[in-house]
Amino acid sequence: MGLISEVLLLPFAPVRGSAWAIKQVVQEAERIYYDPATIRAELARLEEQMEAGEITEEEFDRLEDELLDRLEIASRGSAGTGNGTTS
Template sequence: MGLLGEILLLPLAPARGTGWVLRQVVAEAERQYYDPSAIQRELSELAEQLDQGLIDEAEFDRREDELLDRLEAAQQRRAPAQGGGWTPPPR
């Protein structure tokens, strides 16, 4: 189909371009959300808020658990990209 197919699909080009842009935005948002250094920074800020009395212990524990879950998910996402991750030795 080649050239004829491209000509027939030309009216859909803006929609395909929009889809590509949306995929790029989502990929960047996920990269930032699962960035270990950003998560570590948020954990430090959370500890400072607790030390300053801006949040109570229960709020700290809840938000810390969320951040630690995100950090674990980030490490799991990175492991397959770095050669499959850790596998236990055979018994």
């Protein structure tokens, strides 16, 4: 950008900075949400809850399916980019 456009856009700098910060937070949240290690830990916690009688088998099945779907999405996403975590 040229000097004039920078000067003209200066009042919008806080908005641009906030948008950048929000984008960074969303990207980090998605990275954690789709992290295979996090999903596996949640699956283990879910199994412990069922064994302890805290959730029913139907709830377990539903939540397990959701977690397995996330794991599948994570593995598809990391297969194309090569940025997946190793286990």
